[in-house]
Amino acid sequence: MLEESERWFLWLPVGFGTGIALYFALPFEPSGLLLLVAGLTLGGALAALHAWRAYALSLLIIPLVLFGGMAAAKLRTYVTAAPVLTGKIGPVSVSGRVERVWKRPGGGRRLLLRTEAVQGIAKGRLPYRLRLTDRVMRGVEIQPGDAVRFRAVLLPPPDATRPGGFSYARMAWFERIGATGFVISPIQAAVLAPPGLLFQAGAAIGRWRLGVAARLRAGLEGEGGEVAAALITGDRGGLAPASVGALRDAGLAHLLAISGLHMALFGGGLFYLIRWLLALSPALALRAPIKKWAAMAALIGSLGYLVLSGGAIATQRALIMTGIMFAAIMLDRRAISLRNVALAALAILLWRPESLISVSFQMSFAAVTALIGVYESLSGRVWYWGGEGGGAIRQVRRMGRYLTGLALTSLVAGAATAPFALYHFHRVAIYGLAGNMLAVPVMGMVIMPAALAALIALPFGLEAYPLMVMGLGIDMVIRSADYVANLPGAVRHQAAFSAAALGCVVYGGLFLVLWRRRWRYLGLIPMALGAGLALMPERPDVLIDRAGLNIAVRGGGGHLALMSPRASRYSAGRWLLADGDARSPGQSGQGEPVFTCDGLGCIAKLPGGRKLAYVRSRGALREDCGLADIVVSRIPLRRQDCGAALVITGEDLKRRGAHEIRVT
Numbered sequence: 001m002l003e004e005s006e007r008w009f010l011w012l013p014v015g016f017g018t019g020i021a022l023y024f025a026l027p028f029e030p031s032g033l034l035l036l037v038a039g040l041t042l043g044g045a046l047a048a049l050h051a052w053r054a055y056a057l058s059l060l061i062i063p064l065v066l067f068g069g070m071a072a073a074k075l076r077t078y079v080t081a082a083p084v085l086t087g088k089i090g091p092v093s094v095s096g097r098v099e100r101v102w103k104r105p106g107g108g109r110r111l112l113l114r115t116e117a118v119q120g121i122a123k124g125r126l127p128y129r130l131r132l133t134d135r136v137m138r139g140v141e142i143q144p145g146d147a148v149r150f151r152a153v154l155l156p157p158p159d160a161t162r163p164g165g166f167s168y169a170r171m172a173w174f175e176r177i178g179a180t181g182f183v184i185s186p187i188q189a190a191v192l193a194p195p196g197l198l199f200q201a202g203a204a205i206g207r208w209r210l211g212v213a214a215r216l217r218a219g220l221e222g223e224g225g226e227v228a229a230a231l232i233t234g235d236r237g238g239l240a241p242a243s244v245g246a247l248r249d250a251g252l253a254h255l256l257a258i259s260g261l262h263m264a265l266f267g268g269g270l271f272y273l274i275r276w277l278l279a280l281s282p283a284l285a286l287r288a289p290i291k292k293w294a295a296m297a298a299l300i301g302s303l304g305y306l307v308l309s310g311g312a313i314a315t316q317r318a319l320i321m322t323g324i325m326f327a328a329i330m331l332d333r334r335a336i337s338l339r340n341v342a343l344a345a346l347a348i349l350l351w352r353p354e355s356l357i358s359v360s361f362q363m364s365f366a367a368v369t370a371l372i373g374v375y376e377s378l379s380g381r382v383w384y385w386g387g388e389g390g391g392a393i394r395q396v397r398r399m400g401r402y403l404t405g406l407a408l409t410s411l412v413a414g415a416a417t418a419p420f421a422l423y424h425f426h427r428v429a430i431y432g433l434a435g436n437m438l439a440v441p442v443m444g445m446v447i448m449p450a451a452l453a454a455l456i457a458l459p460f461g462l463e464a465y466p467l468m469v470m471g472l473g474i475d476m477v478i479r480s481a482d483y484v485a486n487l488p489g490a491v492r493h494q495a496a497f498s499a500a501a502l503g504c505v506v507y508g509g510l511f512l513v514l515w516r517r518r519w520r521y522l523g524l525i526p527m528a529l530g531a532g533l534a535l536m537p538e539r540p541d542v543l544i545d546r547a548g549l550n551i552a553v554r555g556g557g558g559h560l561a562l563m564s565p566r567a568s569r570y571s572a573g574r575w576l577l578a579d580g581d582a583r584s585p586g587q588s589g590q591g592e593p594v595f596t597c598d599g600l601g602c603i604a605k606l607p608g609g610r611k612l613a614y615v616r617s618r619g620a621l622r623e624d625c626g627l628a629d630i631v632v633s634r635i636p637l638r639r640q641d642c643g644a645a646l647v648i649t650g651e652d653l654k655r656r657g658a659h660e661i662r663v664t
Contacts, residue, residue, distance in 0.1 A: 010338055010514045013345040015062060019069020020349060020356045025499075032074050073353040076174070082128040084169075085179040090153035092119040094130065095190050097199070098146045100206055100310075103237030108135035110237070111142065114199065115178075116192050118154070127178020130154070139186030144206025145199075147192040151185040159546055159657040161571040162578060164499070166424070174354045205307055209233045212308065212458065219454075219463050223478065224471035227256075232451055234258055234310035243478055249485035251414065251432025252439050255477065258309045260364050261440075263318035265448035266305050267326070271298035273452075295329040302326075308455075313352065314360040320344045321368070338372050338514065341365070359424045363417040366509075370416035371409060373513035403437075410436035419505045422494045422534065426577050430492055431484050438480035446473030495580035497534040504530030539579060540660035541607055545571045548634045548653045551614055552576075553594050553604045559583075561594035563602055563614060571658070603628065607663050613644070630661065 023030065100112040113130040121127075132152060142148055157172035157180055172178075195203075213233040217225035226238040236244075236256060247253050254261065275294035279285045299322070306319045321344040328334060345365055348355050355361040414432045421428045429435065450470035454463045484490065504526040511523030543552040543560070550568040552560040552575050562572050565585045572585040595604045600620035604612040606629070613628035615621055618635055625631055625642035634650040648659060 004515055004517060007338075007514060007516065010342045012065060013342050013349060014510055014514075015065035016069040016072070016346060016349055017356050019066040019071075020073045020353045021069075022066065023070040023073040023353075024357055029077075030070065030074060032071075032078065069349070069353070072350060076353045080174050080176055082173075082176040083125045083178050084173070085127055085154055085156045088153070088155050089120065090181065091151045091184055092154065093149065094118050094152045094154075095147070095149040095192065096130065097192065097195055097203075098142050098144050098148060099129070099199075099202065100144055101142055101210070102235050104133060104135075105237055105239065105241060108133060109137055110134070111183075112177075113148075114195075116147075116190075128176040129178060131157075131172070131177050131180050132183055133181070134183040134187065136183075140189055142187060143210055145195070145203025147190040148187050149190040150183050150187045152181045152183050154179045154181040156180075161546065161574040162496075162540075162543060162658050163660050164496070165574065165578065165658075170354075171358075174352070209235070209308060209310065215458060215463065216454070216467065219467040220471045224474045227474045227478075228451070228454075228467065228470055230256055231258065231262065231447070232455065233308060234312055234315070243481070246478070246481040246485040249429055249491050250435035250439075250481040251429030251484075252435050252477070252481050254363075255439065255443060257314055257360065258312065258318070259314040259360065260318045260321060260368060261443070262448065263302060263305065263315065263322045265444055266452060267298045267302040267322045269449055269452050270301040271295060271326070274298065292330045295326040299323055299326040313355055313358060314364060316352075317344070317348050317355070317361060317364060320347055336372060338369065338376070341368055341372060359420060362420045366416040366420060366506075367413040369513055370412050370509070374408070374412050376516075406437060406440060407433065410440065416509070419502060419530075419534075423497065423499075423502045426496055426580060427491050427493050429484075429490065431487055431490055435481060435484040438484065439477045442473050442476050442480075446470070447477070491582075493577070493580045493582050494534070495537040495539055496578040497537040501530045501533035504533065506530075537580075538662065541663040542612060542630065542659075542661035543575050544632055544648060544653065544659040544661075546653055546658040548632065548650055551595075551602075551604070551612070551632060552588075553606060553612060555594045560588065561604075562588045563595050563597070563604070606630070610663060 094113070094115070094117070096113040096116040098111055099114050102110055104110050111132050111134060113132060115126050115128060115130055117123075118126060130152075139150070140146075140148075157169040157177060159169045160167040172180075213229040213235050216228045216232060217238075219225070220228050223240055223243060226240070227243075230236040230239060239256070244253075244256070247256060271294050274297045275290055278288075278290040278293060284290055302319055302322050306315050309315050321341070324340045324344055325336060328340060334340075348361070410433045414436070418428050447470055450466045450473060454466035454470060457463045457466055508523040508526035508528075508530065512520050512527070513523075514520075515523075539554065541554045545551065545568045547568060549564075550572055551563040552572065553563075555561045559581060560575060560579050562585060565572070565588055569585050572588070576583055576585065576588065595602045597603075597614075599617070601616040601624060602614040603624075604614070606612055610629040611627060612630040612632065613620075613624035615624055615631060615633040615635060615637075621633070621635075621637065621642070625644050625647075628644050630646045630648070631637075631642055631644040632648045634653075636651075637647065637649050639647045646661070653659070
């Protein structure tokens with residue numbers, strides 16, 4: 001590997017990210033002092049052995065980078081620490097300042113509140129932020145920066161619906177959100193101390209975003225206006241669930257998340273527009289570095305797009321990558337390369353280490369890395385659509401190159417992101433290539449150029465015509481998504497598989513893409529191993545809701561059966577999805593009955609003739625403890641008072657969250 005020493009740098013963010021992953025995978029919180037001492041020891045050894053040969057130094061650099069990733073994640077966890085609610089409270093009086101407000105799918109609104117006071121909670125234990133749902137929208141109109149008061153029911157941020165699943169509580173920790181809940185009274189204006197300048201600036205940006213979204217919806221009514229608001233301001237709350245589902249099933253969900261594609265189209269369009277305008281002056285075109293000027297202007301415009309879109313994590317990552325590209329142009333360096341991708345990944349992981357475990361980070365960098373790696377391998381080769389020609393032949397060849405490139409891009413990006421889609425969402429769009437072939441050209445040639453034109457025209461009140469063009473493009477994309485999503489077998493469901501299987505595929509893929517010589521094909525071995533593990537998932541036999549309100553048991557037919565199709569519907573839906581089951585919770589009762597319930601509790605048949613008892617009343621404890629192998633009880637219970645092999649109490653669920661059990 002010394003022969004490819006120029007590509008060692010590409011592995012730096014991989015090692016750093018591995019350290020972050022190890023930190024989050026640990027079952028305990030590591031000592032910050034221990035990480036610091038280990039890092040200093042390795043760094044000292046590296047400095048002392050600087051005269052060693054390169055391969056010997058690399059043996060020390062690897063653990064140093066790993067410890068660096070762990071230390072960065074530990075530091076970020078410490079810096080973002082804030083009080084978190086430990087149990088349900090309310091109704092209570094709440095006051096604070098609105099940081100953000102957005103529409104809620106299905107009606108109502110959500111608001112992010114910088115907390116000032118909560119009834120019954122001391123100042124030192126007050127959650128820093130609250131994320132609340134207001135279904136009724138009574139009281140005064142609110143916008144970012146407003147001081148408000150109301151009554152609400154508050155809850156701790158919810159943990160994962162199953163062990164190893166997505167944890168909103170973890171994400172909320174890094175956003176310093178200490179509680180979620182529901183507004184139950186009209187929202188009223190409050191008188192609070194003036195906020196700081198930074199908060200005022202953020203509130204002004206929030207009001208600007210709301211104003212732009214309102215103008216977009218007014219200029220483009222119906223679903224087109226909602227999609228336009230989502231693509232420009234990041235407000236997706238008004239999107240129709242049917243359209244979102246169609247885009248997802250057609251492999252086009254990425255079009256709604258403002259990320260690399262949108263930033264590249266917006267920034268790239270602005271770059272070429274400004275360069276073209278500057279080139280209209282022969283004096284400037286011949287004497288001035290107009291390409292660099294255009295790159296600087298496009299970078300500033302892209303930063304404005306980030307602010308307008310709400311600054312989501314995926315958009316921040318896209319801006320960093322776009323910024324590196326424009327910086328490379330200004331420095332006369334190659335704009336698109338794996339080195340620039342590595343720099344962007346390293347910058348993001350240093351700034352927000354928790355980004356590593358987000359699906360948007362994983363999918364965006366997987367797609368970009370795979371695309372650049374493939375096009376690097378193909379560079380210098382003769383393409384079928386190459387050659388000389390003029391007139392109509394030249395145009396046909398140009399269109400052929402574009403369509404071939406689009407098909408290859410969609411195929412590579414789809415293959416690179418499919419493992420992450422299956423791991424996180426347990427489903428993959430089979431016809432994603434067809435969906436992207438139909439929709440991405442419209443996105444690139446109609447929707448985003450019209451969006452840029454609408455933003456330029458907005459201050460002058462001339463946005464109607466660009467929005468009309470944008471609406472036509474949006475309608476074409478929605479129709480394409482509906483068509484592809486309704487094709488037979490458009491979606492494949494996959495049962496949840498282990499992180500080890502995903503890791504094998506990821507590291508094997510990186511080995512295949514980041515190296516250039518023949519040994520890179522050794523990466524196919526762990527990729528095949530990971531694929532094999534993913535196709536043989538270990539399904540749980542019992543799943544217990546984190547609140548103890550619902551239980552799922554695997555029936556004789558191999559499918560999960562729910563104790564209740566109505567209780568904890570969100571958790572139940574996630575269980576079925578993670579089991580590779582396309583049924584809704586309401587359909588789960590079909591087939592052989594598994595649960596027998598009465599007013600005192602429920603009894604379920606388990607594989608191997610075992611039984612599970614769910615206890616609702618203390619009067620059923622003695623009988624159920626003598627009858628069942630597993631007892632789940634929300635009422636207080638001492639283990640020594642129950643003869644069951646496994647006893648799970650409400651305190652266990654509160655402390656450890658959702659449970660899953662495999663019966664052997």
